Amino acid sequence: MFNRFKKKKLEIIPNKHGRGILVFENTTEVIRAENILKSKGWEIKVMGPPPNIRSGCDLVIEFPLIEELSIVRSLSELNIKPLQVVPVNDDLLDPVNLIHEKEYGKYLMIRAANMKITVDRDTKIIVNVSGGGCPDVPYLAGQMVNRHLDEAPQPKDIGHTLCAYALQIAYDRMVALC
């Protein structure tokens, strides 16, 4: 994994919300941790980091602070170690929650944030991926286009950035609709 972002240390002050955030080295680790924690039934949420630790293409995981020990232990068992675990003191940014759908005859396009995926509904073949600005977007497009929706690699498995995360949201909606 890469060390793209230098995280600044947070000043820890008393927390009023009963929620904490897990800060990771990169988005790939966030996605792995999210999958693990959700599969174990924890009430967590992927959010944008507070401004004082934001440096680029970042995500953090918001979690019930009281569960910190169990959550960190579960992640360590799978060799995932957060850089920091801190209380929530700032408003976190919500990921985009508006998803647009557009029909072009037999084709369906779904857009989440800046990412779009288009599928031929008759064959369930992914015919195009567009949008985005991070370097995994052309890579993901190359891996996914002309593949069946059920057989194409998913952005959460081979992507690294917020653009990949947005594409996963669009992909999930496409799977639900096709």
Place this chain on the structure above:
Amino acid sequence: MLGIVGTIPEENFPLVCGTVSLEGDNIIVDENRISVNRGTPAMIAAAIETLKYMDMPNPFCYLVGDIGNGNGCKLLYKELEENIINTSFETLAFHYFQPDVNLFEKVIKEISKMPKRPILIADAGFMYVAKMGGDAPFFDLFTPDVGELAYLADEKAPHPFYTRGFILHEDNQIPDLIKRAYQYNNAASYLLVKGARDYVADKDGILSIIENPTVEALEPIGGTGDTLTGIVSALISSGLDIKTASAKAAMVNRLAGFYAKPTPATQIYDIIKQIPRALSEVFESK
């Protein structure tokens, strides 16, 4: 000369700096052949077709392989930081790249020291990081799509992924988003907003709207924004002012799309092939 900075979606593609040519559906740099699909290779191919029409030399490109983990981009950030000051590009276009504010700021600092600052264009990851770092006004032209314009208009969003719903909502009018982007200093001197209608704007408002021909099927096709950025970068590098180049580029890109008779499954190279015909029509018609 036009300089282009971007990424190749292959993990092991080396850092290369050189003049790029186009052969069929491949761009060539040094010994490397790269398929023109989408992303920076599509942007470069569109730029080369345009430069050829304008009787200008092929672009000099800084390219590195990166599949999103940022490893390649780190090398290229360093190359730019160390050597960009020794170049003499008239126009420099920045494209798909890993946003990293700290590394980006070092590059900006070096560019600001150049004796003759090039015209600076940013799209994709470089546009994101320019806004993230508060450096949007340092650039001369951004080429966002409507979703990215909403990101520029949202003074709190550090990435399009966090654009707040009340701004991203489809009911928001593009002129309002443009105004808001300038209000918070999150736009370049000019904006070329690509979409169902293309807009050229500056801080005073809309300068032109290009809406013909209308081809709905272009929106899902990956790379149509990349070709627009390539065309406008080449036209600016050829001497057109930014406002004129933006309007002409939008016309060329729309016409090339129209001539390709696209469906949502069309791939970008089919559109790039039509760029010479579209350039002829735009520049040779009365």
